[in-house]
Amino acid sequence: MSAIPDVELVAPGHGACAGCSCILTMRHALKALGKDVIISMATGCMEVSTSPYPYTSWRVPWIHAAFENAAAVASGVARALKVLGKSHVKSVAIAGDGGTADIGLQALSGAVERGENILYICYDNEAYMNTGIQRSGVTPFGAWTTTTPVGKVSRGADRPKKDLPAIMVAHGAPYVATASVAYIPDFINKVKKAAAINGPTYIHVNASCVPGWRIESERAIEIPRLAVLTGAWVLYEVENGKLNVTFKPKRRPISDYLKTQGRFRHLTEQEIAEIQRRVDEQCKRFGIE
Amino acid sequence: MKQLLDGNEAAALAAKLARVKVISAYPITPQTTVVEHLADFVANGELDAEFMKVESEHSAMSACIGAAATGVRTFTATSSQGLMLMSEMLFVASGLRLPIVMTNANRSLSAPLSIWCDQQDSMAVRDSGWVQLYCENNQEILDTTLQAFKIAEEMLLPVMVCYDGYILSHTAEPVDVLEQAEVDEFLPPYKYPYPLDPENPVTMGPVGVPEYYMEFRYMLQKAMRASQKEIVKVGKEFKKKFGRGDGLVERYHSDDAKIILLTIGSLSSSAKDIVDRYRKRGEKIGLVRVRSFRPFPVGELIDAIGHAKAVAVVEKDVSLGSAGGLFLDAAASFINVEPAPLMLNFICGLAGRDVSPLQIREAVREAAKAAESGKVKHAVKWLGLREKLVGLEK
Amino acid sequence: MKAGAVITEPGSTEKKHTGSWRTFRPIIDPNKCTACTLCWLYCPEPAIIKGKPHSVDYRYCKGCGICAHECPVKAITMVREGSCETTP
Numbered sequence: 001m002s003a004i005p006d007v008e009l010v011a012p013g014h015g016a017c018a019g020c021s022c023i024l025t026m027r028h029a030l031k032a033l034g035k036d037v038i039i040s041m042a043t044g045c046m047e048v049s050t051s052p053y054p055y056t057s058w059r060v061p062w063i064h065a066a067f068e069n070a071a072a073v074a075s076g077v078a079r080a081l082k083v084l085g086k087s088h089v090k091s092v093a094i095a096g097d098g099g100t101a102d103i104g105l106q107a108l109s110g111a112v113e114r115g116e117n118i119l120y121i122c123y124d125n126e127a128y129m130n131t132g133i134q135r136s137g138v139t140p141f142g143a144w145t146t147t148t149p150v151g152k153v154s155r156g157a158d159r160p161k162k163d164l165p166a167i168m169v170a171h172g173a174p175y176v177a178t179a180s181v182a183y184i185p186d187f188i189n190k191v192k193k194a195a196a197i198n199g200p201t202y203i204h205v206n207a208s209c210v211p212g213w214r215i216e217s218e219r220a221i222e223i224p225r226l227a228v229l230t231g232a233w234v235l236y237e238v239e240n241g242k243l244n245v246t247f248k249p250k251r252r253p254i255s256d257y258l259k260t261q262g263r264f265r266h267l268t269e270q271e272i273a274e275i276q277r278r279v280d281e282q283c284k285r286f287g288i289e
Numbered sequence: 290m291k292q293l294l295d296g297n298e299a300a301a302l303a304a305k306l307a308r309v310k311v312i313s314a315y316p317i318t319p320q321t322t323v324v325e326h327l328a329d330f331v332a333n334g335e336l337d338a339e340f341m342k343v344e345s346e347h348s349a350m351s352a353c354i355g356a357a358a359t360g361v362r363t364f365t366a367t368s369s370q371g372l373m374l375m376s377e378m379l380f381v382a383s384g385l386r387l388p389i390v391m392t393n394a395n396r397s398l399s400a401p402l403s404i405w406c407d408q409q410d411s412m413a414v415r416d417s418g419w420v421q422l423y424c425e426n427n428q429e430i431l432d433t434t435l436q437a438f439k440i441a442e443e444m445l446l447p448v449m450v451c452y453d454g455y456i457l458s459h460t461a462e463p464v465d466v467l468e469q470a471e472v473d474e475f476l477p478p479y480k481y482p483y484p485l486d487p488e489n490p491v492t493m494g495p496v497g498v499p500e501y502y503m504e505f506r507y508m509l510q511k512a513m514r515a516s517q518k519e520i521v522k523v524g525k526e527f528k529k530k531f532g533r534g535d536g537l538v539e540r541y542h543s544d545d546a547k548i549i550l551l552t553i554g555s556l557s558s559s560a561k562d563i564v565d566r567y568r569k570r571g572e573k574i575g576l577v578r579v580r581s582f583r584p585f586p587v588g589e590l591i592d593a594i595g596h597a598k599a600v601a602v603v604e605k606d607v608s609l610g611s612a613g614g615l616f617l618d619a620a621a622s623f624i625n626v627e628p629a630p631l632m633l634n635f636i637c638g639l640a641g642r643d644v645s646p647l648q649i650r651e652a653v654r655e656a657a658k659a660a661e662s663g664k665v666k667h668a669v670k671w672l673g674l675r676e677k678l679v680g681l682e683k
Numbered sequence: 684m685k686a687g688a689v690i691t692e693p694g695s696t697e698k699k700h701t702g703s704w705r706t707f708r709p710i711i712d713p714n715k716c717t718a719c720t721l722c723w724l725y726c727p728e729p730a731i732i733k734g735k736p737h738s739v740d741y742r743y744c745k746g747c748g749i750c751a752h753e754c755p756v757k758a759i760t761m762v763r764e765g766s767c768e769t770t771p
Contacts, residue, residue, distance in 0.1 A: 004724070011694030012728040012743040013701055019747030024727045038485045040355055050696065053501050056492035059694040061485035064494035065354050065381050072348035076313060076355025076363070077485065079339040083310045083361050089487055091355075107351065110344030184724055210747075218748030218761075221725050386687030445686050483689045492690040505688050512686070 004188060005031050014057040015049040019217025021181040021207040021224060022046055022123045026094070028184050029121055029205075032191035035060055036089045038081070040074035042099030043067040045130040045209075046123065068103035070095040071111035074118040082117070090195050093120045098128040101137040101162050112171040112200040119195045120202045122164060125209040133212045137162035140232070142275055144263040145212075155266060160278065168202040169238045175199075177237035177246075181207040182225035186246060190237060206233045214262020226257040231283040248288050254279050294464045296457035299427045300366060300392040300450070301326035303434035305336045306472040307390075310361040310479070313341040313352035317371040318404045319454040320394040324366060346371035350378035350389075357387040358493055360484030362438065365389070368454055369396035369403075369410045376414050379447070383418025383509060385494055388441035388448075388481060391419075392434060395554065395605075396454040397640040405641025406454040407605040408554060411582075412614040418509055420444070420516055421583040424452040425539075425557045427462040432534055433580075435467070436523045439476055443523075444516045446509075451582075453555040453605075455641060467531065475530055513584045520581050537586035539578040540593050542568055546575025548656045549597040549630070553579045553604055553615055556637075556644055560603065563649045574653055579615060587622045595623070597630040598660035601652040603672075605638040612636075612669045631659045637672035648672040701728065705746035707761040709739055710768065715758035722750035722759065 009030035016023035026046055030037075039062040041047045047064050050057035065073045074093035081089050093111075095104050100122040111118060127145045128134040135145040139157045144150050148157040168176045175194050179187040187205055194201035206227060208220045215223055227233040228249060235247040254276045258264040267275070283289070294302070301323045304312065312331070314324045330336035339356075343349045346367050353363040367375060372393055382389050393411050397403035411421060420440060424430045430452050437448040452458065467475075483491045497505055521536040528534040541561050543549050552560050557578040567574035577593045579586070594600050602616040611617060616634035623629035635652045638644040651672060659665045676682060685691060711722075716736030723731040730744035731737055736758070739750075751759035762768040 006733070008729060011697045012730060012740070013696035013699035014728075015696075015701075016727060018704060018727075018745035019749055020727050024725065027727070027729060035490075036487045038359065038487070048496050051492055051495035051690070052498055052696075053495040053688055054690055054692075055696045055699060056495060056690045056692070057694060057696040058492050059490055061487055061490045062492045063355065063358050063485060065351055065385075066377060069348060069351035069378070072343065072351035073355035075341065075343075075348075076311060076352030076357075077359045078355075079311045079313075079341060079352070080356040080359035080361040080363075083339060083356075084359070106344060107348050110348055113344070114342065216748075218752035220727075220747065220749055221753055384687065483685060483687075483691065489691075490693040492693070493687065495688055495690055497688055501684070501688070504684060508684070508686060 009035060009059045010050070011057045011059060015052065016045065017210050019210045019220040021220045022125055022209065023049065025123050025181050025187065025205050025207050028188055029191050030060065032188040033090065033092060033195055037092050038077050038089060039063070040065065040070050040077055040091065040093045042070040042095035042104060044096040044099050046094065046096065048130060067099050069107045070099060070104060071107040071118065071120055075111045075114070075116040078117045091118045093118055095122055096129070097122060097124040097126060097138045098136045101164055109171065112168060112173050116200050117198050118200055120200070121191070122204045124204055124206050125212060127212050129209045129212045138164065141278060142264060142267055142271055144266060150266040165202065165204050169241070173200045173202050174240055175201040175237065177203050178233070178235055179203055179205040180224050180228050180233060180235060181205060182221050182228060183235060183247065186235060212263070215260060219260060223260050226260060230254045230257040231279050231288055232257050234282065234286045234288065236286060245286050245288065251283065251289060291463050291465050293461045294427055295459050295461045296427045296430050296452050297322040297394065297459070298326055299430040299464050300434055301330070302466055303431045304364045305330050306467060306469060307362065307435055307438045307476055309338055309364040311339045311341065311353070311356035311363045312365065313343050313349045313356070313363065314365045315343055315346045315349050315367070315371060317368050319396060319458045320366045320368045320371070323392060346375040347378060350375045350382060353389045354378065354382055354385065354387055357389050357481065358385070358485050360479070360481055360486070362479040363389050364391070366392045368394045369398055372410045372414060373398065376417065379414055379417040379419055382447045386445040386509070388445055390434065390437045390441050390448050390450070392450045392452070394454040394458040395451050403640040406456050407639045407641070408451070409606045411449060411451045412606040412608065415583055415614060418513065419583065420446050420448040420513070422448065422450050422581055423553050423579065424450065424457065425555055425578060427457055427464045428533070430457065431464055431466065432527060435472060435476060436527055439523050440516060440519050442480055444512055444519050446512055446516055451554070456555045471530070475527065517581065517584050517586055535580050537581040537589045538593055539580060541576040541578065543575030543577050543593060546573045547598040548574050548653060548660060549594050549600045550574070550576045550649070550652065551579065551594065551600050551602040551615065551619055552576060553582060556603065556605065559644060560649050563646055563653070567653070582615070585618045585622070590619060590622050591626055594630060595626065595628060599631040599633065599656040601633050601635055601656040603635045603637060603649065603652050607636045631665050632668070633659060633665055634669040635672050636669065642673055644673065700742040702742045702744050705744060705764045707746040707748065708741065708744065708764050709746070709748070709750050709759045709761055711736055711738060712758045715756050717756055719755060721753055721755060725749050725753050
């Protein structure tokens with residue numbers, strides 16, 4: 001922990017919600033990366049809360065272009081850095097799950113396929129939060145969102161989480177890792193590792209959203225921790241195709257995680273059992289008991 | 290050195306001579322060979338640049354934005370559907386005031402699908418804050434693209450160089466290709482005042498809150514209007530060095546003409562032939578070609594055509610639900626201005642339909658009739674339309 | 684105002700004191716704090732100043748309560764903002 005630098009490259013005074021753990025991932029990602037970066041960020045919570053003209057929270061060069069193209073902008077930045085011979089500066093793309101899994105997938109796919117020298121960090125709070133909690137392709141099964149509301153005919157999200165890390169592995173990205181805001185030293189290590197590679201690397205960090213998950217702000221770290229401890233979110237890395245599960249918890253029942261959040265409040269015993277079954281299946285694939 | 294080049298080759302050569310450093314483009318008919326030529330140049334070591342084979346035009350412009358913001362000269366090219374897909378980012382590029390240069394091989398718009406020439410594509414994005422310069426021939430494509438980099442970097446505005454798909458892009462004409470040394474003398478190295486650099490961190494693309502957005506829009510509009518002067522200045526400088534070139538508009542036998550054809554793009558060449566024939570017969574017909582469509586050269590235009598009795602605006606586009614884009618801006622230029630000529634709009638040549646001398650003569654005839662009677666009965670007419678097919682049998 | 688709305692002053696949100704958002708404020712008990720830095724680690728603003736004991740930068744603290752919740756020795760309590768309590 002003494003290894004984590006003190007320098008804050010994301011200034012306070014930003015407009016993130018009280019208890020936002022996504023801005024915490026930004027804070028620590030920048031600690032892992034240091035000052036020699038250029039951030040290309042997609043439209044989303046992290047972008048709007050840190051850049052209300054004339055103020056900015058960023059103490060590193062930062063550009064916001066649009067919602068679906070963080071990977072494409074970062075690719076252009078990386079190429080320009082190459083032209084300028086600035087090999088010590090890293091081009092980093094940052095986007096939320098919305099700007100990655102759905103609208104951002106094409107640009108990300110293209111960048112990785114081309115082998116661009118960029119680190120892509122997806123902060124995943126499991127819905128389009130900036131626009132008011134609408135579902136995304138990585139909204140977990142059963143979750144309430146404003147576009148997967150709980151009613152008579154349908155009850156929350158009815159599709160499983162799109163497996164972004166697996167998609168990145170399938171693209172042949174040399175380093176792909178999942179992380180959690182509740183496991184910060186692990187996150188920092190993974191970011192450092194990914195940034196050091198000359199090529200397309202991908203980190204998918206799970207973080208909570210106080211209004212979106214309907215949780216108390218003080219539990220904003222505890223709840224993502226429970227996601228990992230129950231196996232809902234698995235921490236692993238894939239280096240050149242080789243899988244390494246970086247944390248194998250002694251799993252707690254999924255209800256321990258689900259009951260902490262208002263977005264899962266509507267679930268019946270049966271629905272929870274179904275989610276448990278899916279989590280069990282997922283953990284089996286990763287060799288987690 | 291004079292070479293036989295088609296329009297796309299000319300565009301690619303211009304980018305090469307301009308020493309662009311990051312090219313990010315996606316193929317689309319009829320722009321495709323621009324991208325292919327550039328790929329060849331880079332593969333052969335003739336051009337030292339990063340050639341990004343992006344996965345869409347939207348990403349092409351996005352990558353240009355990233356690269357231009359980081360501090361290198363960038364280039365892309367597209368047409369039609371690609372321009373439409375890119376359009377979100379066109380507005381972002383201009384809003385960010387990045388000096389990106391793009392060539393657009395004018396092509397019609399789907400649906401229904403068309404690969405053939407008209408100017409609907411670039412006309413559709415005339416609001417995007419890009420300077421739009423239209424070329425009449427392949428020499429102009431080379432020259433104007435080179436000038437575009439200078440204009441862009443001076444004004445901090447992105448510039449779009451438009452030229453007719455197939456008619457110019459795929460037609461070979463003699464083009465005097467400048468030497469690299471000459472171009473280096475004319476075009477200084479890339480400069481952008483606030484590059485993304487860890488030594489001096491800036492934030493680009495913040496939230497333009499209501500307290501500030503309008504002012505930034507005003508600044509962009511001001512820069513666009515001011516670029517008229519820069520376009521003229523750079524044109525003059527180019528002419529001084531290389532002996533050719535135009536400014537905002539080109540006047541062809543128009544100073545004493547009572548009937549003037551107002552045109553844009555390669556159609557101007559064909560129309561000039563017709564003007565020559567009229568002149569041979571002693572008829573005072575003239576032509577004014579708009580080179581800079583954005584910024585729209587209001588002052589220049591009033592000066593060039595204000596004295597005419599009637600102006601026939603002949604163009605290959607239509608702003609659906611209204612009239613042709615050139616006509617709308619030209620007509621608007623004369624609001625509150627006296628004297629003002631009568632103006633007629635002729636839509637022709639959509640999706641590559643041939644614009645024949647007969648069609649141009651028809652436009653002149655209609656304009657002459659209006660001049661004679663002092664009235665315009667129907668302001669907008671479509672030339673070369675297969676009227677039977679649309680139930681307009683005479 | 685720079686062309687393109689470029690902001691040339693990095694980190695300028697530090698001028699915005701988001702402490703005004705608070706309805707609860709954290710009080711760190713200097714007798715209990717072991718300076719483990721976990722509160723500093725988890726604070727989103729950040730609004731924890733490392734030290735022996737750690738202290739709160741009340742200019743920015745939004746009162747989310749993460750620090751109090753995560754503190755392994757329960758050295759932090761959340762008291763209602765505007766109350767007279769300064770010690771837990």
